[in-house]
Structure formats: structure tokens, C-alpha cells
Amino acid sequence: MKKIIVIGGGLGGLAAAVTLAHAGFHVRLFEKNxxxxxxxxxxxxxxxxxxxxxxxITMPQVxxxxxxxxxxxAEDYFDLIPLQSHTRNHFPDGATLDFSSDAAEMEKEIARFSSRDAANYSAFLKEVARLYGMSERYFFPATFQSWKDYVSPSLGLALLRARPAETLHHFFSRYFSDKRLIQSLDxxxxxxxxxxxxxxATFSMIAHLELAQGVYYTKGGNVRIAEAFAAVAQKHGAILHTxxxxxxxLIENGQATGVVLADGRTFEADLVILNGDLLSAYPKLVEERFRSSFTDDKIRRFxxxxxxxxxxxxxxxxxxxxKHHNVFFSGDYQQEFDDLFSKQRYSEEPTVYISNSSYTDSDAAPEGDNLFILVNAPALASDGSLQIKPELYKERIYDFLQTYGLDIRSHVVEERVFTPVFLKDKFNAYRGSLYGPSSHRKADAFLRPAxxxxxxxxxxxxxxSTHPGGGSPIVTMGGQNLARQIISKHKT
Structure with a gap:
């Protein structure tokens, strides 16, 4: 059976390792962390x-x-807890809107803001379900390995029916009028x-995942999913190196033949799978002379x-x-995104997301809340500079939350700050970005790198950063899909 090396132990790499090892391939995975x-x-x-x-966590079936x-x-490895009323959205005027996977409860919540919007909710759910169904049928199962895979008539028709020319904000605005509800969906x-x-607007299907299929939390922390994948991969013979x-x-005669480790050791392979940020990992591991279709200049244009x-x-x-998930919105959402992308600067008044998993799982923080506080940030400047002083920006966030009556400073026992520099260094993320290329250009949204x-x-x-895209269930699915393609071609 062929030897396969997986570079990177993210969820996609682990999913591929489980699938390939179970099929009898000799799998060896290397993770730098x-x-x-x-x-x-x-x-x-x-x-x-x-x-x-x-x-x-959505799409638990994946x-x-x-x-x-x-x-x-799966129940022997992790316990997925459904969160019916999962996200509380807070607005500058003092109003709150709770998102739920129960349609009747959502209609009641929306009716507090607009009876007309509540009446449109059923039609909205139907349309986002259609968009999700198209993705599930045409995009998720595919593994694009050459340009020919992108030109099938069925895929082309699906792209045209997936609202590629409409923005996400415009799509939500056609169903709803209340700016706070639209902001929550945006x-x-x-x-x-x-x-x-x-x-x-295609990505409005995310609303289907959260508002129809449901939101979940893994007892003991979502990291239990990765731990489970690793345990099963090893059980079926995969060798995992952390x-x-x-x-x-290593490239010989136009073929990948193995890898060289940082300590100088060499491992041969029949196939190599790179699970990482393509925009940074590929040029780091493969000399430009071997990748004429993915040059450094092309990477800089993303x-x-x-x-x-x-x-x-x-x-x-x-x-x-x-609640378990909380969002504290800024007063001008469009300005916030203009700051992030057009001006490539930190917002003066950022929207703040807070995960408080101790709301569901008290063992995660026996003495009080465990707040994971996240603010959208621009990617690092091309020269790698951070643009802000982390401690000062942390205080700005605490000041913003204080306007909502949320006093963090007085109760902090433990604290740590992570910036885009951490993402770049820890995960080899391109300019510290979370998902590789943005999805603003149609080519990057629908035709991500093969x-x-x-x-x-x-x-x-x-x-x-590759097809089918970002998000924990999607990258997991992508790893499994690729592994199945390899099995169908190479298993003897």
C-alpha cells in the first residue's frame, strides 16, 4: 500500500489521516505544534x-x-451538546436579539423588532435551505484537481443559481427591514x-446551518473533536508526529517524493498532502521554480x-x-468593514464577539466566566507590522464593553492577548489572516485554489485556503473528500 505523508495536523489533515489509515494506507503526519x-x-x-x-460548531454529522x-x-469519543438558544446579539440602543434554532422562537424574537420581518422569516429559511442544498450537492463533495473540474455544465448552472452577483447584505435586506436584525445576519x-x-449572497447558507440545523458545543471543549480524530487515526495505524x-x-522529475524535516531527517512518500495555509505554506516548502502556476507574484495578488x-x-x-455566544455590535457596521479592508486598519469602535463556554460547561471555568473575546482585525501589513499596541487596543475593547454595562476589568483573574502576529507565527497564516484569501472576488469565493x-x-x-473553503466542518469535509479520491485511484 502506498505511503502518504500529511503535512499539518489541522482538522482537514486529521480527517484525511483517519480516512486513509482506515483504508490501509501507510500514513505519517507531521505537525510543527x-x-x-x-x-x-x-x-x-x-x-x-x-x-x-x-x-x-455546526454540521455535527461531519x-x-x-x-x-x-x-x-462517535459518542465514545466526544459528546456534542445542542444549544437551542445559542447567540445573544446586543445593540447600541440597548436592545437584544436571541438567535435560536427553533423557528417558532425566532419568529417571536423577530416580531419584537418587526412583525413584517417575522412574517418573512419562513420564506427566508426556505431560500437559505435551497442555497445550502445546492452547496451540499455540487460544491462540498467535489475535489477540484485541475481546471477541467471547474467547467462541468452542472457546476456552471449551480453557480448561476447560487446568487453570485448579489451581496450578502443585499440578500438579507430583501427579506428584512430592521437594521439590527440585518446587522446580526451580516x-x-x-x-x-x-x-x-x-x-x-451564496454564503447566507451559513444562516441555515445555525438557525435550522443548529449550533453545538463539545463537552469538555471543542478541542475534544481534534483529540478524537487523532486517537482514531492512531488506532488505525497512522503515525502522528507533533x-x-x-x-x-522533495520534488523529483515533477513529482512529490517525500519531505525533509527541520532537523534534517528525510521521509519518502508516494503522495504528499499539504494541510495548511496555501498562500504561506506552499511557497515556504516548495521552491518557486517547481510551481510555475502558483508563483510568488500570484500569491501577492490575493x-x-x-x-x-x-x-x-x-x-x-x-x-x-x-449566554454561550454573545455579540456586541458597533454603531456603524459598514464603516467597520471599510476600516478592515479598504483602509486596512483597526476599527475605532469594533464589534465584539464573546464565547462564554462556562455558560454551558461549568467545568471549563469552576470559579467564574471564561471569556474568549474576539474582534475582527485587518491582516498584517505587507511588511508584517501590527499597526496597533496590543495593550492599548485591549483597553479600548474593555471600554467599549463597559458602554454595554459589561465590566471585565474588575473581575479579571487570568488574561492573555493574541494578535495576528501570533496567528502568522503559530499557524503559518498568510499575513496573519484566518481563512487565506477573502471571498470578495467571485473567483476566490467559488473557485478557491484546487x-x-x-x-x-x-x-x-x-x-x-483551498476548496471547499474555511470553517471547521468544511475543512473536515475537504480532508475526507480528498482522502476518498486518493483511495478510489490508488487502493489496490
Missing amino acids: RHLGGKLMPVHLGSYSFDFGPNT FKGIIEQTGER RYATYIGSSPFKAP ETEVQKI EPSISAFVITAGLSTRLPGL NASTDIENLFFIGG
Whole structure:
């Protein structure tokens, strides 16, 4: 059976490792960090635990499917808890709007703002379900390995029916009139690192995931999913190396033949899978002379997605009014995105997301709230500069939350700040961005970099910067899809 090397232990790489190892391939995975799971990283500060990466889990069937394809029970590895009323949206006028996966409850919530909007909610759900269904049928299962895979008539028709020319903000505005409700929905653009005023309406399908299929939390932390994937991969024979960095991909006669590690060791392989940020990892591991279709100049032309400024704060008490997921909106959302992308600067008045998993799982913070506080940030400047002083910007965020009556400073016991520089250094993220290219250009939204190198045979790509895109269930699905393609072609 062929030898396969996976570079990077994010969810996509782990999903591929499980699938390939179960099929009998010799799988060896190298991860430069101590933990597996990529941005789904555990953070511990004293008695407080945090998930650094995806705090919102959707599409539970995808994560369960990675385990269950091996004949095992996902429930034996992790417990996914449904959060029916999952996100509280706070607005400058003092109003709050709770998002729920119960349609009747959502209609009641929306009716408090607009009876007309509430009446349109059912039609809205129907349309976002249609868009999700198209993605599920045409985009998610595919693995694009050459330009020919992009030109099928069925895919072309699907693209035209997916509202590619309409922005996300315009789409929401056709169904709803209340600016606060629209602002709450517009935030889904940040799930793909983009602006709702530029990203295609196709991504309104995210609303279907949260408002129809539901939002989940993994008991003990969402990192349990990555830990489960790693355990099952090893159980089926995969060899997982942590704290082991790959320095170079070996290329011979136009084929990937193995890797060289930072410590000088060499490992041969029949196929190599790169699970990482394509815009930074590919040029780092492969000399430009071998990748004429993906030159350094081409990489520089991509617009990076947004990054994040994060505070993990362990408090001495539990603050009233917080749910598991919370959003505190700025007064001018459009200006905020103009700052992030057009001006490439930090917003003076940023929208603040707070995950408080102790609301659902008190073991995550026995003494008080464990607040994962995230603000959208611009990608690093081309020279790598940060543009702000982290401590000063942290205080600005605390000042902003204070206007909502949320006093963080008085109760902080443990605290740590993470900037886009951390994302660049820890995860090799291109200019510190969260999702590689933004989804503003139609080519970057629908035709993300393919899953196979066009220049190097037997070199494959998975992760949020490649097809089918970012988000924990999507990259997981992408890893499994690629592995299945390899199995169908190479298993003897």
C-alpha cells in the first residue's frame, strides 16, 4: 500500500489521516505544534480553559462521520451538546436579539423588532435551505484537481443559481427591514473572513446551518473533536508526529517524493498532502521554480481575509446577561468593514464577539466566566507590522464593553492577548489572516485554489485556503473528500 505523508495536523489533515489509515494506507503526519487540531487549540490559564479556534460548531454529522466511517461510535469519543438558544446579539440602543434554532422562537424574537420581518422569516429559511442544498450537492463533495473540474455544465448552472452577483447584505435586506436584525445576519460574512457588503449572497447558507440545523458545543471543549480524530487515526495505524516541522517538500522529475524535516531527517512518500495555509505554506516548502502556476507574484495578488485580535479572560465571577455566544455590535457596521479592508486598519469602535463556554460547561471555568473575546482585525501589513499596541487596543475593547454595562476589568483573574502576529507565527497564516484569501472576488469565493498541484504530480492541498473553503466542518469535509479520491485511484 502506498505511503502518504500529511503535512499539518489541522482538522482537514486529521480527517484525511483517519480516512486513509482506515483504508490501509501507510500514513505519517507531521505537525510543527505540540497540539493537533490547528486553530482548534486548547488554551489553559490557571483553572480556566478556552478553545482558541472555532467556538461555534455546526454540521455535527461531519465530525461524527469521520469516526463512524471506521465502524466506531462517535459518542465514545466526544459528546456534542445542542444549544437551542445559542447567540445573544446586543445593540447600541440597548436592545437584544436571541438567535435560536427553533423557528417558532425566532419568529417571536423577530416580531419584537418587526412583525413584517417575522412574517418573512419562513420564506427566508426556505431560500437559505435551497442555497445550502445546492452547496451540499455540487460544491462540498467535489475535489477540484485541475481546471477541467471547474467547467462541468452542472457546476456552471449551480453557480448561476447560487446568487453570485448579489451581496450578502443585499440578500438579507430583501427579506428584512430592521437594521439590527440585518446587522446580526451580516455577521455571518466574518465566518469566511469577509465583508457582508462584498461577499456573495451564496454564503447566507451559513444562516441555515445555525438557525435550522443548529449550533453545538463539545463537552469538555471543542478541542475534544481534534483529540478524537487523532486517537482514531492512531488506532488505525497512522503515525502522528507533533513538534516536528517540515522544512521542504522533495520534488523529483515533477513529482512529490517525500519531505525533509527541520532537523534534517528525510521521509519518502508516494503522495504528499499539504494541510495548511496555501498562500504561506506552499511557497515556504516548495521552491518557486517547481510551481510555475502558483508563483510568488500570484500569491501577492490575493486579498487576505480578516484576522483576529483575541483576549482570553478568566473572571472571578459569572456576569449576568451573557449566554454561550454573545455579540456586541458597533454603531456603524459598514464603516467597520471599510476600516478592515479598504483602509486596512483597526476599527475605532469594533464589534465584539464573546464565547462564554462556562455558560454551558461549568467545568471549563469552576470559579467564574471564561471569556474568549474576539474582534475582527485587518491582516498584517505587507511588511508584517501590527499597526496597533496590543495593550492599548485591549483597553479600548474593555471600554467599549463597559458602554454595554459589561465590566471585565474588575473581575479579571487570568488574561492573555493574541494578535495576528501570533496567528502568522503559530499557524503559518498568510499575513496573519484566518481563512487565506477573502471571498470578495467571485473567483476566490467559488473557485478557491484546487486540491492538487497543477505543476507537481502527487502533491495535494487541503485546508481553509483551498476548496471547499474555511470553517471547521468544511475543512473536515475537504480532508475526507480528498482522502476518498486518493483511495478510489490508488487502493489496490
